Amino acid sequence: MTHNETVIPERPAPRLTVGPLAWLRANLFSGPVNSLFTLLGLYLLYLLLTPAIQWALIDADWIGTSRDDCSREGACWVFVNARLGQFVYGLYPGGEIWRINLMFATFAALLAWLAIPRLPFKRWVAPVTLVAFPVFAYVLLYGGHFGLPVVETHRWGGLSLTLILATVGMVAALPIGIVLALGRRSQMPIVRSVCVVFIEFWRGVPLITILFMASVMLPLFLPTGMTIDRLVRALIGITLFQSAYMAEVVRGGLQAIPRGQEEAAAALGMGYWQRMGLIVLPQALKMMIPGIVNTFISLFKDTTLVMIIGLFDLLGIVQAALSDSRWLGFAVEGYVFAALMFWIFCFSMSRYSQYLEKKLHTGHKR
Amino acid sequence: MSEQAIDSQAGAATPMVEMRGVNKWYGDFHVLRDIHLEVNRGERIVICGPSGSGKSTLIRCINHLEEHQEGEIVVGGVPLTQDVKRIEQIRRSVGMVFQHFNLFPHLTVLENCCLSPMWVQKKPRREAEAQAMQYLERVQIAEQARKYPGQLSGGQQQRVAIARSLCMHPEVMLFDEPTSALDPEMIKEVLDVMVELAKEGMTMLCVTHEMGFAKTVADRVIFMDQGQIIEENAPEPFFNDPQSERTQLFLSQILGH
Numbered sequence: 340m341t342h343n344e345t346v347i348p349e350r351p352a353p354r355l356t357v358g359p360l361a362w363l364r365a366n367l368f369s370g371p372v373n374s375l376f377t378l379l380g381l382y383l384l385y386l387l388l389t390p391a392i393q394w395a396l397i398d399a400d401w402i403g404t405s406r407d408d409c410s411r412e413g414a415c416w417v418f419v420n421a422r423l424g425q426f427v428y429g430l431y432p433g434g435e436i437w438r439i440n441l442m443f444a445t446f447a448a449l450l451a452w453l454a455i456p457r458l459p460f461k462r463w464v465a466p467v468t469l470v471a472f473p474v475f476a477y478v479l480l481y482g483g484h485f486g487l488p489v490v491e492t493h494r495w496g497g498l499s500l501t502l503i504l505a506t507v508g509m510v511a512a513l514p515i516g517i518v519l520a521l522g523r524r525s526q527m528p529i530v531r532s533v534c535v536v537f538i539e540f541w542r543g544v545p546l547i548t549i550l551f552m553a554s555v556m557l558p559l560f561l562p563t564g565m566t567i568d569r570l571v572r573a574l575i576g577i578t579l580f581q582s583a584y585m586a587e588v589v590r591g592g593l594q595a596i597p598r599g600q601e602e603a604a605a606a607l608g609m610g611y612w613q614r615m616g617l618i619v620l621p622q623a624l625k626m627m628i629p630g631i632v633n634t635f636i637s638l639f640k641d642t643t644l645v646m647i648i649g650l651f652d653l654l655g656i657v658q659a660a661l662s663d664s665r666w667l668g669f670a671v672e673g674y675v676f677a678a679l680m681f682w683i684f685c686f687s688m689s690r691y692s693q694y695l696e697k698k699l700h701t702g703h704k705r
Numbered sequence: 706m707s708e709q710a711i712d713s714q715a716g717a718a719t720p721m722v723e724m725r726g727v728n729k730w731y732g733d734f735h736v737l738r739d740i741h742l743e744v745n746r747g748e749r750i751v752i753c754g755p756s757g758s759g760k761s762t763l764i765r766c767i768n769h770l771e772e773h774q775e776g777e778i779v780v781g782g783v784p785l786t787q788d789v790k791r792i793e794q795i796r797r798s799v800g801m802v803f804q805h806f807n808l809f810p811h812l813t814v815l816e817n818c819c820l821s822p823m824w825v826q827k828k829p830r831r832e833a834e835a836q837a838m839q840y841l842e843r844v845q846i847a848e849q850a851r852k853y854p855g856q857l858s859g860g861q862q863q864r865v866a867i868a869r870s871l872c873m874h875p876e877v878m879l880f881d882e883p884t885s886a887l888d889p890e891m892i893k894e895v896l897d898v899m900v901e902l903a904k905e906g907m908t909m910l911c912v913t914h915e916m917g918f919a920k921t922v923a924d925r926v927i928f929m930d931q932g933q934i935i936e937e938n939a940p941e942p943f944f945n946d947p948q949s950e951r952t953q954l955f956l957s958q959i960l961g962h
């Protein structure tokens with residue numbers, strides 16, 4: 340029989356297991372082999388990074404107006420500088436660019452309002468962003484009302500077109516995807532089969548084919564004289580394609596919610612839409628954040644495919660600029676710039692999703 | 706309002722729950738066989754039996770979480786049919802407590818209790834919250850109202866689940882093994898709440914293996930095996946003088962150690 344009344348006092352962990360030095364020792368130099376690999380890795384990094392930094396920053400030309408200003412050995416950022424307006428705004432008329440700026444400033448403000456938890460009136464801002472804002476954006480960008488001159492969509496382009504395609508695709512694909520996922524899990528055989536067929540059809544066809552069909556085949560089915568704008572066709576194609584993917588992401592999330600949750604909601608007298616909207620979807624969407632953002636990121640990058648139906652998104656317009664005879668030979672700079680822009684947007688989405696996941700975490704499941 | 710008034714007038718005469726010749730199959734497996742059961746208002750029933758005997762399925766049929774294929778179920782004078790509106794009407798008057806609590810983990814304890822009153826009964830938030838706090842106090846957990854279910858112990862979660870059901874003012878409560886998933890030291894706090902509820906005259910159907918609870922609270926104990934009701938009796942004769950051989954065997958197995 341043992342018996343112990345004294346409480347052992349708390350004391351700090353041994354010094355060699357905490358702190359940066361201990362971290363280094365545990366993770367990088369925990370043995371002779373690991374130490375060797377660490378040093379080898381550092382050396383490889385050095386080999387790779389020095390020339391890259393040398394080319395992109397140290398030996399680069401930044402200021403100027405023509406290719407003659409690029410006299411040094413490194414990158415010629417003058418090219419990107421000179422074309423920046425086009426890269427961002429496409430062929431949008433110079434005097435009307437304020438319209439794009441105003442549209443994106445409004446959008447950024449609305450998004451920030453929704454994204455920052457402290458700000459009030461979210462239940463009003465959300466519908467404004469989803470319903471009123473697209474109308475506002477369309478009127479502003481396309482013009483034709485309130486004395487704004489019309490700017491045809493074939494003049495839209497560059498980063499702004501990429502953002503328009505991606506945002507519309509995301510905002511439209513998520514709700515359609517949710518409805519499709521719910522339909523695929525439905526007890527009603529007709530609803531279920533329609534959803535399954537829709538999802539499997541759009542998921543089984545490459546996006547590039549869909550864009551081709553939208554631009555070449557769709558006009559054949561329309562009555563003569565009726566045309567749908569090329570941009571709208573691309574948007575519809577992208578949205579339907581992505582919503583099929585989104586549906587499968589959402590379905591995966593729905594399946595992860597224990598059946599007991601829906602049963603408990605049902606036992607409390609809630610109807611189908613209340614059970615889904617109040618209990619199942621909020622939990623499922625939270626778990627689906629990584630999957631949803633993953634789909635968003637791939638959608639963002641897939642927008643570059645609209646190039647093949649003659650829309651000039653960011654990558655398309657960079658490529659077009661490369662064939663300008665005054666700027667031949669600066670392909671690397673152009674592509675590095677495009678890659679960097681894409682990376683910045685995709686990385687921000689990824690970071691925000693991680694923040695959301697942390698914020699919405701409310702302890703273990705059940 | 707008028708619906709409820711009619712219900713309670715009829716209530717004195719009609720039983721709260723009535724099952725007549727209920728049969729149910731999972732595929733080819735015959736889970737419920739010819740169940741006849743009548744539960745009067747204010748009556749406390751304990752259902753026990755070996756696992757797989759269909760006792761959970763039986764009470765889950767009462768609020769149509771499971772569908773029966775044959776027979777008739779009438780809850781509070783309302784016959785249970787395929788009609789969704791009617792099912793939802795019945796569910797509003799039937800509370801249920803689950804083995805695994807099934808609290809909504811993304812909502813606080815208070816929100817768990819307010820959700821259905823606000824969305825189903827359309828009560829204003831303030832009224833729903835005041836009422837929720839009242840019930841949370843009754844199960845002695847009001848101080849945890851702002852926490853999330855994941856931050857509570859099993860016993861606390863189950864008490865919240867009971868309060869959540871009570872917020873809908875059910876006329877009958879179904880308990881589906883409410884203490885089976887709990888650590889031993891937490892069983893008593895949940896049983897105490899249930900005993901309290903029984904004293905206040907709530908109609909209760911409990912699937913449980915807590916025989917002490919059955920002895921103190923139940924008006925009737927039902928023993929089920931292989932989808933059938935084998936024996937049905939008041940607790941004293943049920944435990945002291947079981948008639949069927951299978952009941953004797955079951956009781957010796959769970960009381961014998």
